[in-house]
Amino acid sequence: MFDLESNIRSWSNHLRASGKLKENDITELESHLRDEIDDLTGSGLTQEEAFIISVKRLGNVNAISREYSKINMTSFWKNMLIDSSDRDLKRKSHRNLAWIVVFSLLAGTLAKIPEWSVSLFQNPDSFLLYFKNLSLFLFPMVALYFLLTRKSGWKYTVSTMGFFCLSAVIVNLYPSYSPGNTVLLTGIHLPILLWLIVGIAYLGRGWRSSKQRMDFLRFTGEFVIYGGLILCGILALGLFLEIIFQTIKIDLSFFTAHYFLVYGGCAAAMIAVYLVEAKKSIVENFAPVLAKIFSPLFFVSMAAFSVAMFVTGKSPYDERNFLIGFDLMLAAVLGLVLYVISARGLHDAPNFFDFMNFALIIMALIINSVALSAIVYRLSAFGVSPNKVAALGENLVLMVNLGGLAVLYFQFFRKKIEFSLLEKWQTAYLGVYAVWAAVVSFAFPPIFHFC
Amino acid sequence: MNVSKDLTAASATPLILAILKGNDNYGYSMIKRVKELSKNKIVWTEGMLYPVLHRLEEQRWIESYWKISETGRKRKYYTITTAGLKELETQMRQWQTVNSTLEKTRGISGQEEDPHV
Numbered sequence A: 001m002f003d004l005e006s007n008i009r010s011w012s013n014h015l016r017a018s019g020k021l022k023e024n025d026i027t028e029l030e031s032h033l034r035d036e037i038d039d040l041t042g043s044g045l046t047q048e049e050a051f052i053i054s055v056k057r058l059g060n061v062n063a064i065s066r067e068y069s070k071i072n073m074t075s076f077w078k079n080m081l082i083d084s085s086d087r088d089l090k091r092k093s094h095r096n097l098a099w100i101v102v103f104s105l106l107a108g109t110l111a112k113i114p115e116w117s118v119s120l121f122q123n124p125d126s127f128l129l130y131f132k133n134l135s136l137f138l139f140p141m142v143a144l145y146f147l148l149t150r151k152s153g154w155k156y157t158v159s160t161m162g163f164f165c166l167s168a169v170i171v172n173l174y175p176s177y178s179p180g181n182t183v184l185l186t187g188i189h190l191p192i193l194l195w196l197i198v199g200i201a202y203l204g205r206g207w208r209s210s211k212q213r214m215d216f217l218r219f220t221g222e223f224v225i226y227g228g229l230i231l232c233g234i235l236a237l238g239l240f241l242e243i244i245f246q247t248i249k250i251d252l253s254f255f256t257a258h259y260f261l262v263y264g265g266c267a268a269a270m271i272a273v274y275l276v277e278a279k280k281s282i283v284e285n286f287a288p289v290l291a292k293i294f295s296p297l298f299f300v301s302m303a304a305f306s307v308a309m310f311v312t313g314k315s316p317y318d319e320r321n322f323l324i325g326f327d328l329m330l331a332a333v334l335g336l337v338l339y340v341i342s343a344r345g346l347h348d349a350p351n352f353f354d355f356m357n358f359a360l361i362i363m364a365l366i367i368n369s370v371a372l373s374a375i376v377y378r379l380s381a382f383g384v385s386p387n388k389v390a391a392l393g394e395n396l397v398l399m400v401n402l403g404g405l406a407v408l409y410f411q412f413f414r415k416k417i418e419f420s421l422l423e424k425w426q427t428a429y430l431g432v433y434a435v436w437a438a439v440v441s442f443a444f445p446p447i448f449h450f451c
Numbered sequence B: 001m002n003v004s005k006d007l008t009a010a011s012a013t014p015l016i017l018a019i020l021k022g023n024d025n026y027g028y029s030m031i032k033r034v035k036e037l038s039k040n041k042i043v044w045t046e047g048m049l050y051p052v053l054h055r056l057e058e059q060r061w062i063e064s065y066w067k068i069s070e071t072g073r074k075r076k077y078y079t080i081t082t083a084g085l086k087e088l089e090t091q092m093r094q095w096q097t098v099n100s101t102l103e104k105t106r107g108i109s110g111q112e113e114d115p116h117v
Helices: A004-017 A023-042 A047-058 A061-078 A087-121 A126-149 A154-173 A181-208 A210-246 A253-279 A287-312 A322-342 A352-382 A386-413 A420-447 B005-022 B027-037 B046-058 B082-113
Strands: B062-068 B074-080
Touching: A004 A023, A004 A047, A004 A061, A023 A047, A023 B027, A023 B046, A023 B074, A047 B046, A061 B046, A087 A126, A087 A253, A126 A154, A126 A181, A126 A253, A154 A181, A154 A420, A181 A210, A181 A386, A181 A420, A210 A253, A210 A287, A210 A322, A210 A420, A287 A322, A287 A352, A322 A352, A322 A386, A322 A420, A352 A386, A386 A420, B005 B027, B005 B046, B005 B062, B005 B074, B005 B082, B027 B046, B027 B074, B046 B062, B074 B082
Parallel strands: none
Antiparallel strands: B062 B074
8 A cells, every 4th residue: 555645754854864955945845746746646646656756757856955955055054053034943043042041050050059068068078079960960951951942741851850850869868988989980970871861851752763862872972072162162261361360460260260161161061952953954963074084093093002912912901990991992982983873874885984883893892802801810819899890891881882783784794684773783772871870870889888 | 849958947047037927936836837838848857946946035036935725735935026027127138139149040041051142
């Protein structure tokens, strides 16, 4: 049975995927297609025949989007923030901007609260306490922004925000004893978990679908880049403020360190959220571009390292923190691979960067297995500490992730599977990260007696 | 015999402007109108009309607005501006110049074929 609606939808999605057309352009073309189909069915054709002929008459989708890319180029830059021709959109965008201001201020103020109370109690571990809560100041505001602007419904909003509150309560009820390793671990792992919760707020009820999750990963990459750039600007402005006020003998250093940078940092993140959303599908994503530049460079560096390791015969595991180094290596490889994948058409044939990704993963796995065999062998000699267990766990989690990608890539090269399976594996695996981060954040402190 | 691709492309702007001079109209209906008027001799790749409309809008020769049709379908209507009317005049004159020049060359080539005249 021919389903007209689903066929029209997949046709318009194809146009959308080119990224060259605005939503209004697609509506216009779709309305044309439907008019034509109506006329043709009116003269006695079946829906399927009418659809095929209308699509053919409208012309090659790629050619159309190429035409659009020519004309939309100039206006894209102008309209990057707000398409001024659309009054509704403009109003919505103003309202979102207002929310951004409110949430920036809220996040900044939230970040100031522990400072007041800590100075009251004169807690010597105040830095660790602050560090542990760092993600709790900003991420709930980002999540709330998405929940509000997307009208996710109050049940969804309450349950998502409830998770943040619950984490805040649990984490702060835990005591901390010297040397405070578990607090540090919580401070590192909680942001990972909470960022994935932000993802649930970002995606709304569609968070289970693989395609949508991939969108959140794309968003994350752009968010980091935009946020980083804006933060650099804020730092530069702060420095400039201090210097220029110094010339008239006013010392602003307290103000910039305690207020300007705290509020500025929160604002940088919130503005990045807004910008990435506003320019989505208008400008090419930058994270994949960076990933493509650095993946060959990273591959060469790792190859050089492994050659040096085998030639000199020196083992990396004499170094105390070597496992953390290898975790970082795996995470970097995963990031590069992920963002190359994120910009890839699902139906493209294997290209240079796919082979690069595969080589990168294999190289990382070889180097890592050398390191891992050493730590497992020596774990008993070192004794169990929360840091080592966490580092080991991370290593395994990352390794399974990359190993899965390698196997799927291999199958894909042999034309056994579709590329979408790689995306599905990667997006489903996000759940593993959430669980692991939750275990380290919430279960490690009691297991290791809050040391 | 159909009009060649190059000529079709070149004539798109005056044709669109001329149709809009009569009445506000939307893309699909404009294409039908051109087919009708040219007795199917001018065939547009339909999707290509819309980028052209965008360009004309950028030149401020036409403007657009959305309207819901009686069937509930969202349609983008185009309307000609005064600048567009002026442009149409100019382009019409240009086409007429080309046309009349072509006509005259027929007379010249006719003379050349018959050197005894």
